[in-house]
Amino acid sequence: MASSQYSTSKTSEDAILRVENLQTAFFTDKEVIRACDGVSFDIKRGETVGIVGESGSGKSVTARSIMGLVDSPGRILGGSIKFKGEELTSKSEKQYRQLRGGDIAMVFQDPLTSLNPVYSVGNQIKEALKLHQNLSGTEATKEAISLLEAVGIPDASRRVKEYPHEFSGGMRQRAVIAMALACDPELLICDEPTTALDVTIQAQILELLDELQEERDLAIMFITHDMGVIAEIADRVNVMYAGEIVESAPVVELFENPRHPYTQGLLRSIPGSNPDATRLETIEGDVPTPNEPATYCRFAPRCPKAFAECDKVHPVPLSVNEDAENHTSACLLYPEDVSQSEAVEMHRNAETESEEEL
Ligand SMILES: Nc1ncnc2c1ncn2[C@@H]1O[C@H](COP(=O)(O)OP(=O)(O)OP(=O)(O)O)[C@@H](O)[C@H]1O
Numbered sequence: 116m117a118s119s120q121y122s123t124s125k126t127s128e129d130a131i132l133r134v135e136n137l138q139t140a141f142f143t144d145k146e147v148i149r150a151c152d153g154v155s156f157d158i159k160r161g162e163t164v165g166i167v168g169e170s171g172s173g174k175s176v177t178a179r180s181i182m183g184l185v186d187s188p189g190r191i192l193g194g195s196i197k198f199k200g201e202e203l204t205s206k207s208e209k210q211y212r213q214l215r216g217g218d219i220a221m222v223f224q225d226p227l228t229s230l231n232p233v234y235s236v237g238n239q240i241k242e243a244l245k246l247h248q249n250l251s252g253t254e255a256t257k258e259a260i261s262l263l264e265a266v267g268i269p270d271a272s273r274r275v276k277e278y279p280h281e282f283s284g285g286m287r288q289r290a291v292i293a294m295a296l297a298c299d300p301e302l303l304i305c306d307e308p309t310t311a312l313d314v315t316i317q318a319q320i321l322e323l324l325d326e327l328q329e330e331r332d333l334a335i336m337f338i339t340h341d342m343g344v345i346a347e348i349a350d351r352v353n354v355m356y357a358g359e360i361v362e363s364a365p366v367v368e369l370f371e372n373p374r375h376p377y378t379q380g381l382l383r384s385i386p387g388s389n390p391d392a393t394r395l396e397t398i399e400g401d402v403p404t405p406n407e408p409a410t411y412c413r414f415a416p417r418c419p420k421a422f423a424e425c426d427k428v429h430p431v432p433l434s435v436n437e438d439a440e441n442h443t444s445a446c447l448l449y450p451e452d453v454s455q456s457e458a459v460e461m462h463r464n465a466e467t468e469s470e471e472e473l
Pocket residue numbers: 141143148150168169170171172173174175176177186187188189340404
């Protein structure tokens with residue numbers, strides 16, 4: 116069967132980051148946790164790629180794998196991470212340090228993890244400017260002030276001398292973004308940067324990221340469990356479940372026509388998405404911890420559409436139909452334009468082919 120027209124080996128030339136079949140696992144005393152289990156996606160210059168999924172689905176581990184920040188007992192078992200064509204997984208810690216906070220910068224949920232309480236905000240930005248742009252003295256001070264202004268911190272020339280505890284939560288996160296920009300990165304990885312902030316401040320930070328992206332042609336990877344935030348910020352969305360990307364599509368397409376039953380469930384659980392519902396609809400059950408390579412669909416136990424084969428065949432990301440260039444779903448119901456048994460066969464074959472490659 117010609118399954119190639121549905122296959123998903125993406126070949127976009129302009130990808131700044133390309134993650135292929137990433138496998139990251141934690142070897143604890145009790146069990147092996149396959150936190151990232153065959154994750155593949157691209158990010159292009161100037162593009163915001165959202166990664167969404169429930170707690171424990173592997174979003175942060177994906178980000179930390181890219182940043183070279185997977186600590187023991189974790190390890191990257193396989194796959195490839197290429198940044199501007201260069202393989203990252205084989206880099207030494209020293210090379211990684213150069214990259215982090217240089218070409219790739221990261222913003223975390225809690226700004227205090229990135230800010231040192233004993234140094235003024237300005238000094239921390241200046242340190243980054245010295246390391247990555249070779250600026251010092253009054254030149255660096257001027258640039259630090261202009262970065263604080265760029266991220267919308269009022270009265271920047273005064274605040275540059277203040278300490279992190281003198282900033283509000285929203286202002287702190289802006290300062291962290293200014294610090295990230297001091298490295299003049301090409302890729303910014305944001306892991307739930309607005310989760311701890313109230314809704315108004317959150318909206319302002321999202322807007323700020325949008326502006327900065329436009330000005331600097333930044334590629335952004337944005338992690339959140341909030342579908343509303345994804346709708347605001349992402350150009351393209353990858354939905355993660357139990358260590359795998361189960362659906363990937365441009366944002367409008369994902370919201371208008373979600374195909375994977377998990378994505379459909381996530382969208383139904385947005386407050387206000389279903390005005391007739393008297394209570395918040397959520398998907399029942401929890402994300403399972405992936406301990407073994409999947410030989411079946413990990414979502415099947417919670418899936419309202421599961422059928423017998425879902426327990427026997429591992430679905431891989433395939434185009435949802437022949438015309439869908441940019442929309443994949445790892446679900447045996449797809450491609451939707453072939454018979455169900457053909458679709459199951461395509462997933463079975465794709466899985467065997469990828470095993471042969473290994
Ligand atoms: N240091 C670690 N040691 C052991 N297991 C870990 C470690 N870090 C992450 N994990 C496991 O890896 C899996 C994925 O975790 P991850 O933090 O990527 O989830 P997430 O999608 O970012 O969730 P959240 O929305 O809660 O941040 C989880 O089962 C988690 O328990």
